[in-house]
Amino acid sequence: MPLCASEDLADLGQAVCFDVEEFGRKAPAFAVRYEGQVRAFLNRCAHVPAEMDWQPGQFWDADRRYIVCSIHGALYEPTTGRCVSGPCRGARLLPIRTAEQGGQVCWYPDERIQPLSNPSHP
C-alpha cells in the first residue's frame, strides 16, 4: 500500500500518520524515519491503548532517541518498538512492515493489519 513519498519522512522528523484496519476496526498508525530506515507501528501505547503523539505526528522524545508516549512517558526503541522505560517496560508497539523504493514508501498488510475497507467513512 502506498504510504508517502520518501522525502516526506526526514530522519528523526515528523511522522506520517495513516489509518489501517485491525481485525476489521479502524486503527491509527504512524511511520517515522530513524537512522535512514522507515519504521511504522500502530499508534497505540502498550500501557493503555491510547494514541501516543503529544502533537499530531510528534513522537520523538526530547533527545530524539526514543519514540515517547505523551501520556505517561513510556519510551520505545524505534528499531524494535520495544518499551525500554516506563510503565509498560518490556512490552512492544505493534510493527507494520514497510519498504521504500524509487522515492516511495509503502506498507504491507498482514493477517492482522489491513487497508481500510472504506476510507471515506470514519
Ligand code: FES
Ligand atoms: S498510556 Fe502510554 S505510557 Fe501510559
